[in-house]
Amino acid sequence: MTSSRIRIAADSVCDLPADIAGRFNIHVIPTYVNIGRESIPDDGVSLDRERFYRELPYMEAQPTTAAPSPGDAAAFYESILDDGVDHIVSIHVPEKLSGTLNAMRLGAEAVGGDRVTLVDSQQLTFGIGLQVWAAAELAAQGLGLETILDAIERVRRKTSVYAIIDTMEYLRRSGRVNALTASIGSLLKIKPIVSVHDGEVSSISRQRTWARAEQRLRTLTLAQSPLERLALLHTANLAGAKKFLDSIRDSAPSDTLFIETTPTLGAHVGPGSIGVATLNADWRR
């Protein structure tokens, strides 16, 4: 298998910047955001993230999100395989939170399932992106499937994703994570810090002020040092993300990324949040 050509695929929830995806031939299938009667693919072109978050608070109904269809998935895989690729490692948003993986499975079966290896990333946003990126680097070096899958697993174990949710309003309305909202409570305004782990989102801290929440996020982020990779995530809060980076500048890698999170997640989280996706340097051991 070492001489075969392996490509990495993912869905747009992975939040991998377009230039990295382009450099490593990573194929990204868009998920959908439904606003009113329109279903808009999150393909980096049709859906302007900045505009989406600007308009989100004023939308008549909270947008919903949708997985690609099995037909989309089949066409997606077919186009990659047509390119002379032997095998696809397809890394996705957790099955516990989305129907995407199921659609991808049906799509893969339609094109002959043995050429696609599906991976549940157990992560969200750039927590998926870190796995995709590492896998694509190895694939580009011509390394085999086993090595790539092992690397994905090791990256996953050393990845942390934390976010401060500025307002619970959107999560509550979305209904996607009822256990999470119940664990936080609803009578007081709370800015929880959530963590993504094993494909689930849980609250790990309930703070009432932004300053305290930021302080807690800082502690959590620094606990992941030494950082090989770091992305500052935000939903329409680049200023907040930059300010946070300033406070951990000494521990941040020079190529730290700023990522405005996909509206597929943002529709549930709402604007104003910041977060981090970290990769601890020990993953290579």
Added chain:
Amino acid sequence: MATSSIDGRQLKRRFRAGVDRLSQHVELINQLNVFPVPDGDTGINMFHTLRRAYEEIAEDDSEDAGVIADRFAHGALMGARGNSGTILSQLLKGFADGLQAPTLRPSLLRRACQAAVKQAYSSLSKPTEGTMLTVAREAAESLGHEASGAASLKQMLEGMTAAALASLENTPNLLPILKEAGVVDAGGMGLVCFMQGMLGGQSALPAARLESARELRGEAAGGSYGYDVQFLMIGEDLDIARARRDLEALGWSVIVAGDRRAIKVHIHVNNPALPLDYALKTGAALDDIVVENMDIQYQRGLARRQNEAAPANSDSPATSVIAVVEGDGMRAVFRDLNCDTIIDGGAGRNPSTEDFLVAIKQLPSHQVVILPNDRNIVLAAQQAADLIEGRLTRVLPTESVLQGISAMLAYGDASDANADLEATIEQMSAARAATISIEVTRASRMASFRGLQIRRNDYIALVDGELCSASADIESAVLGAFSELDLQKIELATIYFGADLAEADAAELVERLKASSVELEFEIIFGGQTLYPYLISVE
């Protein structure tokens, strides 16, 4: 009758006389409260503690004084309420442990009293002089160190009670806070009452020197809980302030809430006809009248407590939280933050050690955290934690419901199944200290405090337990408290409004704060608490 020794039956009679004397002075002791905060409940707490103690021996005809003392102490331990009740229960426990003999003789009295004092001091991490502890210690010390054949038991008891009274008179010299308020220590007064009752005969109590001492209400309770009366007054132009003032003169635990057209009254009285008669005479129509005999309720409660407790279960969550909370809205907040058990109580209604024991036993988890949420409830909770077996129980000594909420929020940080109890406690404790509490209440009496002249019924605001401002106008009192804060470091003020207020009142307060350039985010929450129209957390 020359008293040379006291057997079990005689000790029982003396205990009974002590409880009776204390019961006659419950209100007086309550009013010796140092802070003009209306949570003066030392008297009622000591009474509940001793009443429960006596229940333990009421049917007991044992001749053995040691047995009687032991059982009485056990009852006190179970019934301990408030800090004063808990210290009293420790004194009784030490006394019983030191006695351990069928008859009380002079040398045994000395030994038992010394053991009582030792036990009470060692139960506290920071014993404070000028309190009931000092009164007990100096009373015991008056017995001398060696057996003196000359002194009869009667003389010793007389000397000891006189020493206790002198010690009580001296408490303001040891505790500046008492001197400033012009009172003697309330717990010490309770102990003196109990000892005087046990001695028998007529003895004088020290002058209470209460600047606004009210008449003792009605007949002496004589060891009765009385009646719990609740009703709704309906009218066109009711005078709620007047109703509150008049009803306060008729009974205790008075809650009067409402507006010009409807007033909800809750009162404890010995004669349930009095408040109803009063309400009718104001011209109001009455509705929803509920009269309950609290003695019968108490007996039923006792029977209920005999129920089987849930055993700790390995499938259950590792840690559960018990909190003492008063007010419908406040209880909803604690439930919402995933508090497992809520004991209804607070200032003026302190749960007993036994109440905590029952609550702990009903939880399925191995580890329990208790949030007492009141300075006066901490010791009873701690006593329960010390007594419980088979579960790891820790008391986080939250002194107010606001500290409790901060601790509950932090509980989310560490509530996963594997969290170590000590780590959980540490996190909750740190969070509790990080929030500033403003408590707004009415002065229960006239006072002068840190240069502030306070009239009875003035609104007073305490910042982290320290009296900060006072005014006849509630909003001014709150503004005064905010003026003490460094607003640069603050983002959010959460205002919990009490049972006597409406959301609109809180909204007006926020407008006034904003107009005084208090530029914070404000959140208004229904607390439903009594005694404190506003509880405000600032962070």
